[in-house]
Ligand SMILES: O=P(O)(O)OP(=O)(O)OP(=O)(O)OC[C@H]1O[C@@H](n2cnc3c(O)ncnc32)[C@H](O)[C@@H]1O
């Protein structure tokens with residue numbers, strides 16, 4: 001069975017990927033199982049950071065690696081926190097601290113001006129020096145709510161309102177989030193790309 005290293009230390013992502021990558025029929029393992037040290041995310045784009053993380057894991061393990069660099073882009077904040085979503089409230093900040101900072105940054109802003117989207121960029125490398133990585137980018141439109149709702153998901157999900165569904169991402173059953181989310185869509189496209197590239 002093909003092995004794939006998931007170059008992420010985010011428990012929420014790892015849980016989602018364990019379902020999303022099932023169609024591959026590969027053995028998917030977190031980089032922590034191989035004592036891979038987390039890479040520094042020094043890029044200025046999601047793509048660069050995803051490549052840095054995937055390359056770091058492929059280098060350390062000698063195995064194919066997949067990284068996800070993702071975040072929330074808020075129009076009223078000119079796209080912030082964007083690639084800095086995980087460290088919005090400072091290095092090592094918790095989801096709760098980041099959510100509080102986001103709410104404070106948008107205090108008093110009317111609903112019409114609270115548009116936002118999640119981005120997910122996936123980078124798949126067959127080996128560390130792979131010159132033709134598979135790169136996928138997908139987004140998910142929503143609004144930033146004025147107070148948290150729901151217990152599911154992770155990160156900004158309790159504030160991420162889906163007008164068409166009448167729920168936050170944290171109120172969606174996990175299968176439904178996986179079907180429609182930025183990560184869900186990106187993973188579907190990745191599976192298709194890997195199946196198309198598979199040796200016949
Ligand atoms: O880099 P890795 O180790 O994968 O873990 P991370 O949490 O640092 O991940 P990122 O650098 O990609 O930062 C993404 C942040 O964007 C947020 N985010 C991404 N996808 C999300 C989702 O589906 N739901 C809620 N928040 C999400 C969340 O706060 C993440 O910490």
Ligand SMILES: [Mg+2]
Pocket residue numbers: 041086
């Ligand atoms: Mg990170």
